Amino acid sequence: MAELPFPELDAHSDRAVFRQIADHIRDAIERGTLHEGDKVPSEAQLMQHYGVARMTIRNALQVLQSEGLTVAEHGRGVFVRSRPPVRRLASDRFARRHRERGKAAFIAETEGAGGKPSVDSIKVSEQAASPDVAERLGLADGSFVIARSRRYLINGQPVETAVSYLPAEIAKGTQIEQPDSGPGGIYARLEELGYRLDRFVEEIRSRMPLREEIRALKLAPGVPVFHLVRTAYATDGRAVEVCDTVMSSDAYVLSYELPAR
Amino acid sequence: MAELPFPELDAHSDRAVFRQIADHIRDAIERGTLHEGDKVPSEAQLMQHYGVARMTIRNALQVLQSEGLTVAEHGRGVFVRSRPPVRRLASDRFARRHRERGKAAFIAETEGAGGKPSVDSIKVSEQAASPDVAERLGLADGSFVIARSRRYLINGQPVETAVSYLPAEIAKGTQIEQPDSGPGGIYARLEELGYRLDRFVEEIRSRMPLREEIRALKLAPGVPVFHLVRTAYATDGRAVEVCDTVMSSDAYVLSYELPAR
Numbered sequence: 001m002a003e004l005p006f007p008e009l010d011a012h013s014d015r016a017v018f019r020q021i022a023d024h025i026r027d028a029i030e031r032g033t034l035h036e037g038d039k040v041p042s043e044a045q046l047m048q049h050y051g052v053a054r055m056t057i058r059n060a061l062q063v064l065q066s067e068g069l070t071v072a073e074h075g076r077g078v079f080v081r082s083r084p085p086v087r088r089l090a091s092d093r094f095a096r097r098h099r100e101r102g103k104a105a106f107i108a109e110t111e112g113a114g115g116k117p118s119v120d121s122i123k124v125s126e127q128a129a130s131p132d133v134a135e136r137l138g139l140a141d142g143s144f145v146i147a148r149s150r151r152y153l154i155n156g157q158p159v160e161t162a163v164s165y166l167p168a169e170i171a172k173g174t175q176i177e178q179p180d181s182g183p184g185g186i187y188a189r190l191e192e193l194g195y196r197l198d199r200f201v202e203e204i205r206s207r208m209p210l211r212e213e214i215r216a217l218k219l220a221p222g223v224p225v226f227h228l229v230r231t232a233y234a235t236d237g238r239a240v241e242v243c244d245t246v247m248s249s250d251a252y253v254l255s256y257e258l259p260a261r
Numbered sequence: 262m263a264e265l266p267f268p269e270l271d272a273h274s275d276r277a278v279f280r281q282i283a284d285h286i287r288d289a290i291e292r293g294t295l296h297e298g299d300k301v302p303s304e305a306q307l308m309q310h311y312g313v314a315r316m317t318i319r320n321a322l323q324v325l326q327s328e329g330l331t332v333a334e335h336g337r338g339v340f341v342r343s344r345p346p347v348r349r350l351a352s353d354r355f356a357r358r359h360r361e362r363g364k365a366a367f368i369a370e371t372e373g374a375g376g377k378p379s380v381d382s383i384k385v386s387e388q389a390a391s392p393d394v395a396e397r398l399g400l401a402d403g404s405f406v407i408a409r410s411r412r413y414l415i416n417g418q419p420v421e422t423a424v425s426y427l428p429a430e431i432a433k434g435t436q437i438e439q440p441d442s443g444p445g446g447i448y449a450r451l452e453e454l455g456y457r458l459d460r461f462v463e464e465i466r467s468r469m470p471l472r473e474e475i476r477a478l479k480l481a482p483g484v485p486v487f488h489l490v491r492t493a494y495a496t497d498g499r500a501v502e503v504c505d506t507v508m509s510s511d512a513y514v515l516s517y518e519l520p521a522r
Contacts, residue, residue, distance in 0.1 A: 249466065
C-alpha cells in the first residue's frame, strides 16, 4: 500500500488521537497536498497507517466533515469538498436599467452568468409585522404587511430563500400579492405605484444555518450562510420593503462599492 | 430532579441516538426554551433522562458545539453560546471626513461605539505580489508590494486580521512602511502622496475558518468568518491598495448602501 502523506501520532501530545488525525488531514487540505474533489484515504488505509480503531478514524473524519472540509459520498468514500460555481452579486444589481428590461435582479444576473435561474415555493400572505420588520418599515406595532416568500435555484440547486415584507397599505390588492409579480418583479411594481426607489441598505451577517435552512438550501455540513436583510427606500425617504434572505455561502460572493468621499 | 424539556427518543427512527438528542437540544435553543448563556443540562442529567451511556451524550454535545450553538466552559459545564456585541460597519466608514480627523476607520468606529480599540502583531515587509494581488492591483507578475499585516482587537478581544498590499513603487520609503503609519492611517498617507481616493470595492465571502485563523481570532467552534477583500481606487482609476481581511462573524454586521438608479 502506498505511504500516506501524514506524519506519525504524537504519543506525548495532550491532543486526543482522533483530533491529531483530523489535524493531519486538514493540514494536507490546507497545504493543497489533497485537492478539491480528491478522495481522502479510506478508513482501512487510515487504520493501518495510524494503528488505531475504526471508531477513532470515524471521529477524525467527522471533525473534518463538520468543518465543511470534506463530504462523504455514500458507498464511494470521503472526498475533499468542491465548491460550486459562485454567483457574484454586484453593487449595481438593483439598477433601474435592469428593471426596465423587465427582469428581476436574480433572473437577470443568473442568466448573465450563463446559469438557469428558477424560483419555487412562492407563498404570499397578509400578516402582522414582527417588531423587527415594523421598525425597519417605520410602521406602528401590529401593522399588517404582505409577506412574499420564495426560494431561488440555479440549475436546479437551491441557493437562497427570501421573504419580502411590504406595508399592506401599499401592496394589498396589487399584483405584488399575486404569486407572479410580473415583469421586473416587485420593485418594478412599486415604481408603477408611484414609489420611486432611491436606495437599498443591506445588512449582512454570517452564521451556521438552522436545521430548516440546511433542508431548504440542501447545505453540506460545515457550510455557513449569509443572513442578509435589505431595506428598500423610496425617494421620499420612506421604507417600502424589507427583504430577509438566507444564502448559501457556497454559492455567493457579495460585492459592494463604497465611496471615499 | 426537575423534568428536562426534551421529548423521548424515537426507537424506530433511522437517526442515530446521539443525533436525536442533539436535535432535541437544538430545538430548545432555536425555540428559545434555552436562552443565550443558559446552562445546558449536565451529562448526568441527560444520561438519566435518556437512559443512555455517557459517550452518547458527549457525542450529542459535540454536534452542538461544532455547530456553534454551545460552548463548553472547563469545569462549569456546557452553555448556550452568547454572541459578543457586534461592530456594525457602515457604508460611509471610509469617508474622507474620518481621515481628516486623523483617525483610521477602525479606531474611529470602535471609539464611536464605546469600545476600546487596539491593534497588535503589526508586521511590514516587501515581497513579490501573489498572482491574485498583482491582478487586483493591475501590476505585472512578480512586481513587488509592501505588505502590512496586523490584528485588530476590541476591548482586548481579537476580531479581525488584515494584510494590506500596496505597490512598492508607491509605498516604498514612505511612512506606509513604518509600523506606525501615522494619523488617519495608510489611506491618509496615500492621499498626501497624491493618490486621491475615489472608491473602494469590497468582495465578501463567508466560510469556516482555517486553524491559524481560529487561533489568531480565538474563535469558538462553529463560528464562521467573513473573508473580505477590499481594493482602493484613486481618482485616476488606478488600484492603489488591496486589503485582505478575515473577520469573526460573531463580531461584525456589515452594512452597505446600494443605489436604485
